[in-house]
Amino acid sequence: EGIVVSGAAVSKDEAKIALRGVPDKPGIAASILGGFASHNINVDVIIQNTSEAGLADMSLTVSKADLPDARSVAEALVVDLGASGFECDENIAKLSVVGIGMRSHTGVAERMFSALAEEGINIQMISTSEIKISVVVDEGLADKALMAVHRAFDLQNSPF
Amino acid sequence: EGIVVSGAAVSKDEAKIALRGVPDKPGIAASILGGFASHNINVDVIIQNTSEAGLADMSLTVSKADLPDARSVAEALVVDLGASGFECDENIAKLSVVGIGMRSHTGVAERMFSALAEEGINIQMISTSEIKISVVVDEGLADKALMAVHRAFDLQNSPF
Ligand SMILES: C[C@@H](O)[C@H](N)C(=O)O
Numbered sequence: 041e042g043i044v045v046s047g048a049a050v051s052k053d054e055a056k057i058a059l060r061g062v063p064d065k066p067g068i069a070a071s072i073l074g075g076f077a078s079h080n081i082n083v084d085v086i087i088q089n090t091s092e093a094g095l096a097d098m099s100l101t102v103s104k105a106d107l108p109d110a111r112s113v114a115e116a117l118v119v120d121l122g123a124s125g126f127e128c129d130e131n132i133a134k135l136s137v138v139g140i141g142m143r144s145h146t147g148v149a150e151r152m153f154s155a156l157a158e159e160g161i162n163i164q165m166i167s168t169s170e171i172k173i174s175v176v177v178d179e180g181l182a183d184k185a186l187m188a189v190h191r192a193f194d195l196q197n198s199p200f
Numbered sequence: 201e202g203i204v205v206s207g208a209a210v211s212k213d214e215a216k217i218a219l220r221g222v223p224d225k226p227g228i229a230a231s232i233l234g235g236f237a238s239h240n241i242n243v244d245v246i247i248q249n250t251s252e253a254g255l256a257d258m259s260l261t262v263s264k265a266d267l268p269d270a271r272s273v274a275e276a277l278v279v280d281l282g283a284s285g286f287e288c289d290e291n292i293a294k295l296s297v298v299g300i301g302m303r304s305h306t307g308v309a310e311r312m313f314s315a316l317a318e319e320g321i322n323i324q325m326i327s328t329s330e331i332k333i334s335v336v337v338d339e340g341l342a343d344k345a346l347m348a349v350h351r352a353f354d355l356q357n358s359p360f
């Protein structure tokens with residue numbers, strides 16, 4: 041594949057807000073991000089998969105310190121948008137693998153996911169870009185997860 | 201926020217496979233990527249949000265040329281994993297905005313999503329990394345979507 045995995049890193053200062061059943065129509069994503077922006081909350085990961093029956097789920101991660109604020113933003117959004125509800129979880133960590141030439145990163149993703157599977161670590165969320173594959177795992181398993189991908193990709197113990 | 205949006209680009213050679221209701225337990229993501237890897241299918245976007253009731257949805261994008269192959273991989277996976285089913289859609293495009301310092305990219309995401317909302321363009325999927333926000337939109341609206349974000353971020357008509 042011509043891909044070089046240059047590093048892996050884990051971020052434990054993450055908390056998740058999962059908005060469930062938001063209307064899948066133009067303007068909703070903008071309203072959601074607007075809610076967090078107006079409270080000066082930095083959003084890291086934003087994940088939305090395709091909807092079913094006109095309703096979509098959107099998850100965002102914020103720093104743990106911002107979670108109380110983010111929670112109240114989410115509460116208000118659920119009411120304003122008529123969403124089904126939301127969940128929060130601060131027991132998470134984000135693990136990322138960085139590589140060059142990852143437009144064809146099927147093999148890298150498979151190796152990363154297999155390494156986690158072999159440790160019995162469940163993958164809660166996945167988000168990718170050309171150079172990075174990020175997953176959300178249980179925070180208590182973050183160190184084990186990082187070591188697993190370091191081994192799988194033969195990396196030294198250094199971020200990126 | 202100290203963020204500079206350096207460019208935007210759209211990729212029309214994209215087709216989506218959405219696997220629905222896959223078991224949310226270790227090893228599943230690895231099996232899914234293994235299925236595509238063994239058929240030499242390049243996967244671009246991988247999106248998985250948190251599960252509900254022990255079932256997760258995972259979407260992947262592939263090139264349009266790979267869709268027939270990817271579809272048969274998906275059919276087999278649904279059977280092997282006991283998933284609920286899958287959907288395909290080749291009528292999509294991926295629009296990305298790239299910036300520097302996007303760890304706090306709430307404002308950039310809001311501006312991007314608002315620009316699309318103002319054109320009545322529905323956002324089907326969202327995936328982010330520190331330097332990039334990618335959305336999937338209807339392929340027929342791809343050019344309009346790119347122009348909207350170029351205007352919103354005052355960009356010239358050049359990718360990245
Ligand atoms: C769900 C949300 O992304 C919606 N489809 C929008 O375009 O804003």
Ligand SMILES: C[C@@H](O)[C@H](N)C(=O)O
Pocket residue numbers: 157161162163164222223224225226227228229230248256
């Ligand atoms: C759904 C899938 O990501 C599963 N949680 C896994 O770890 O493989």
